[in-house]
Amino acid sequence: MDFGGGQDIRFERRGRAGVVTMTRPKALNAVTHGMVLALTRALEAWSRDDSVALVVIGGEGRAFCAGGDILEVYAAGKAGRPLFEFFADEYRLNAAIARFEKPYVALVDGIVMGGGVGVSVHGSHRVFTENAVFAMPEVGIGFFPDVGGSFFLPRLKGSFGAYLALTGNRIRWGDALWSGIATHTVRSSDSAALLDALCETGDADAAGARFAVDAPRETSDPAITTIGRHFSLEQMDHILSSLEEAADSGDEVARQALATLRTRSPTSLLVTLRALLFGGMLDMDECMRMEFRILNRMLTGHDFYEGIRAALIDKGSTPAWRPARIEDVEPAAIEAYFEPLAGGELMM
Template identity: 40%
Template sequence: MFKLRIKFSSALAFKRMMSSQESDVLFETLNNAGVITLNRPKALNSLNTSMVTKLLPQLQEWESTKTCVIVKGAGDKSFCAGGDVKAAIDKVEGPIFFHTEYNVNYLIGKYQIPYIAIINGFTMGGGLGLSVHGRYRVATEKTVIAMPETKIGLFPDVGGSYFLPRLQVNLGLYLGLTGDRLKGKDVVKSGIATHFVPSSRLYELETLLSRCSNEIEIQALLNKFNEPSEEFTLADNIKHINYCFAAGTIEEIIERLLKVKNEWSSKTLEILHSMCPGSLKITLRALQRGAQLELGQCLKMEYRVACRCTESHDFPEGVRALLIDKDNSPKWKPATLAEVTDDYVESFFKRLPEDRELKFFDSKI
């Protein structure tokens, strides 16, 4: 009996050791569903090249063999808090990461079977790229979404130029430029999530979704679990958001905010003045153009900008100041909005050499 206990405890220890060495993304079949778990909970499930490289072929395979795909994050703090920007600022690694990540975003946007993202916890940047392009996005009371890229010298990528301009009343331009966070039922109100389900019911929801045999059953089940939204916390300022962020330039947005003169506009002005000036103008240009483009075209445009960001001063500097040295004192170049010329902004959007352009996995070329 004693020997059996030793063997059993050894087996448990081995199992724990193996689980600690688990893959950064897990794939399993549950009844009719393919289930993806982003498995870097200590890093808030942030994406790296290893993860997106595994995601692409598995999603392709499941598209023709499963009834639906469910994607979630390990732990209860985060679905996915974004991409691993410390790696993304590398001039070699960055473009490789973006190339694969954008292919995953593109596939999700054209996925033939129901793709259900359980966005429980922090869902930012790359996390939105893994969710918002899919057919169903389930938020909980723990959900916090944001596109905070202008704070680190980047821009809202992963298809942000596609989905942000398509949100109601210029809300997407506001979120993309300020990086403001939305929580819980506000995420449904904004149009970023499709359903709200309390986190305590997620296990039950996932199990029942996996048993569905068609999309009609999936829709009915999600609607059954869905809790109605409450009043949008930004409701009192929606008219101001629509007015201010309809402006064609950052300078004019600031002028309009100065005219509003309330607590929200003062806070928004303070936020904009703390952001990277170049990023603000690049972001506005990307969102204005993205409003007229399909998802694939947006991602091709974003890839050019992202590659140029890895080669520029601001993106590495923003990551250094906020995430590496953490001195929170980035030295932006250009340092002011007035110094960010139209030629500077446009240089980020120019085509790359043909062999460096973004190619999709289903490209005929």
């Protein structure tokens, strides 16, 4: 089946399922604009096709999908041509997945970050294997957890979403299941059989239950307590001072989290926390409109390009954030990221 996307994404009809495979293993299945548009067209077609009971999406190689093609975004922005339309179409796709009326099963057998989260976590069934590595690391490159991060992260238990968003730390399948990111955990060796069952029966609940195994949470009880205590606070300076006090008292989890936050873009931290606080009160479409507002300001700012330069261009260098300290960020500057767009809001 050809919905576009070229060699980067494959569409098949197998039994009762529409099967999507991202086929850029050397690029860790990073999402391109063409892939976004092709998947959008496939979902539109399959939503109207009564012979398609469910949709299954996976990726070739060691990644489900490690994000968007960030170097392309960087190059376009530095050339004065920010890729606003790519993000607009990506955000519309994320919202379409969230409202898709049929089961949408993401088989996450490897790395899932950024844009990969956007095409998985909003589906009805998120199946993680022991190979899954989840992260929303955007604050580390002067960006923010987009693709619906403002919607699903505030809804995770124990303020775990704020912790993941502000640190960018990675988690495995047990933490994903406990927090609510994953709905099922299965052994990688059972992935092919699970896919066969999904295609044969069209019953995502029964197939998921048949192959599900228990994946114990990797994060310890004391660490969960620490995360909940500090990352439930609603102001960044309160989070930092709370972590500092705990770190001084010998809390190693707090010390590590504090050390990580001190390397992140101050602007990104403040924008991200505010987006999470708003997102917890908004529906998915509203979150995507808010994120598009933030995105427009990020793509015309400094820290995003500086973060990419330090991480991917001059690999291993230290980014020079502007401003460099939390206390130097003007509240009005953060407010500006959330203001209505003069050119019009994201149309869903």
